[in-house]
Every structure is written in structure tokens, then in C-alpha cells.
Amino acid sequence: MIKDFKRYILPDSATIKDALIALDNNSDDLLTLMIVNKDSCMVGSITDGDIRRGLIKGKLLTDSVRDIMHTSFKFINDNSKDVSIIKDYKEKGIKLLPYLSKDGRIEKIYSLNKMSSILPVDAVIMAGGKGVRLRPLTLTTPKPLLKVGNKCIIDYNVDSLINFGLENITVTINYLGEQLEEHYKEKRNNIQVKCVREPEYFGTMGSIKFVDSFINDTVLVMNSDLFTNIDYEDFYLHFQQSDSDMAVAAVPYSVNVPYGIFELNGREIYGIKEKPTYNYYANAGIYLIRQEILNLIPDDTYFNATDLIEMLISTNRKVVRYPLTGYWIDIGNPADYQKAQELVKHL
Secondary structure, eight states: OOTTGGGGEEETTOBHHHHHHHHHHTTTSOOEEEEEOTTSBEEEEEEHHHHHHHHHTTOOTTSBGGGTOBSSOOOBOTTOOOHHHHHHHHHTTOOEEEEEOTTSBEEEEEETTTOSOOOOEEEEEEEOOOOGGGTTTTSSSOGGGSEETTEEHHHHHHHHHHHTTOOOEEEEEOTTHHHHHHHTSSOBTTBOOEEEEOSSOOHHHHGGGGOOOOOSSEEEEEETTEEEOOOHHHHHHHHHHHTOSEEEEEEEEEEEOOSEEEEEETTEEEEEEESOEEEEEEEEEEEEEEGGGGGGSOTTSOOOHHHHHHHHHHTTOOEEEEEOOSOEEEOOSHHHHHHHHHHHTTO
């Protein structure tokens, strides 16, 4: 979302010369303008190429922008925030995408060439843990605020979510939570990250009950100490297409056995596997959940993500796995913390 988006807006009473001046002022950025009428409703769009083609056809600098603007412009609103459509817009090279109110006024403008997507998802980041295994580093600093390279662990996750268009982001806090409250006092990339304090430790899902406002029908819940480049758009589309109640990001995990393993039927050996490798998927600590499912989480009870998964399975709800590709590190101990420090040097 662009902070100073009004510099891309021009009234339909403007001339082609006015449009050229406005584009020149934006020459360090995207050369596109949104045209609005006297009621501030969007009626068209213009690019620098449209002006060139108009002048070639004989238009004058004193002519109205209405003579060359496109009236079949692309936009999104509350009823058309379809991620597949947005993905298609990006692939077709659309760089600026306005978000219109019900009466057609421009409320926001997204720069698609600087964003990975615009997902209709709320996020809750769990940041209340004590980080005991990383002591003494976490004696005076909460683990989410430890630096990987020159940036806090949690900020890699917050920035990635913002890059995928999430705007309603809440961090649940407990241990040394005042430091996180201070950290997110100011907006980050034009988004106000909210902090919600849990009165005691209620687990990875129990603390969600203290978040009092959700905007979207889908909620992403994740641990704050992850270092990953998960594709949230692909994760969301996978969740939507599976028509599930919950999707769990999972990372491949292999176990290599350095011995020959007997295959048994009681005492009888009927085969042998020489140094087999067993492949599994491990919980990556990132979840997409239908908002209504959060009502099933008990109040004032320690309740983990695994408890929710088991509850949903036992009541015949649909829970699906999303295979996470790319890198993923759960920064839970000194070795993993060092691994993340080494990885960030190459990103």
C-alpha cells in the first residue's frame, strides 16, 4: 500500500499538460495517474504512453485528460478482492491498482510491482514465549527482538506479511512484552502493528482469544521466531482451493537410519531394509484458519495449535497440509540462531 498515494490522482478537469507535469513529478516512480471526477470518484487512468499516443494522433496539450484516459481501468474493492485476479493482474504487468470504496472513491493504491500479493487475511503472531533455550541472550531481550543480521527476528515476518498485503496484524505478547509494545509504537511500512498482552501463558492458540477484532474471514497464525520465505499467496490459494477449515504449513523432515532394519511378522523376519530413509512432514508453526473456527478455542485455557488440530480432526473438520518450499528455520536454540545468521548473509 502506497503511503502518499494522492500524488497519483488527477482531476478530470485537468489538461494533458497538467498530466505531463504530474507524471514528471513522479518520474522516479510509476508513470501512471488515476483520474477522478468532481465527486472524487475514479473515472479513468492514464499512463505516459497514453499521452504519447494521444499527441501523435493530434491531441493538444490544452486538451482534456478525458480525451485520452482509459475508462475500463482495473481496480479492487470489498467485493472483488480475489487473490487469483490480483495474481493475474501482476502477471499482465499492471503496476498500480486502486482500492475503491462502495461509491467509487479511491481509498488506497497498491504498487503491485513492489508487493507479492494483496491477501484478504488477518495475522496473529505469537510472541509471548520466554526463549529459555537462548539464554542468556533472552534474559533482558524477548526472543522476537533478537537480531538476525541487522533486523529483529519478528520484523522479517511482519515485513513479509505486509509485502503480501496483510494490513491487520496483531502480536500477542507476555514475557518482556513492554519492549515489543515500544518496538511497534510507530507504524511499520505504513501499517500499525497492534500488540495484545495475554495475562498468562495460554499456548499458541489460547492467546488468540484476547484479539478483539478480525476483519477478514481467514486468519493466519504463526510463531514469531521463524525465519522463512514461505509464499503466503500460494499458501492462501492452496487453503481456499482445498475448502478446508485449517491449513498447516509443513516442512520436509527425513530420518536416515544407519543400519539394516528388519521387517517383522511377530518374531519372524520376512525382509530387511538396508540403511533406509524415512520421509515425513513436520509442523512449521504457520497456520491458516477460518475465522469461525477460532470460536471453538476454549476461554482462559492453555491451548496449543496441536490441540486445535486434534479437536478439528476428531469432529470431522477438514485439516490439510501445505508443503513449504524454500528455507525455514525455527530459531529455538543457539545452533538454529547461528544458522539463521549465516543464511541471512546470502539473501
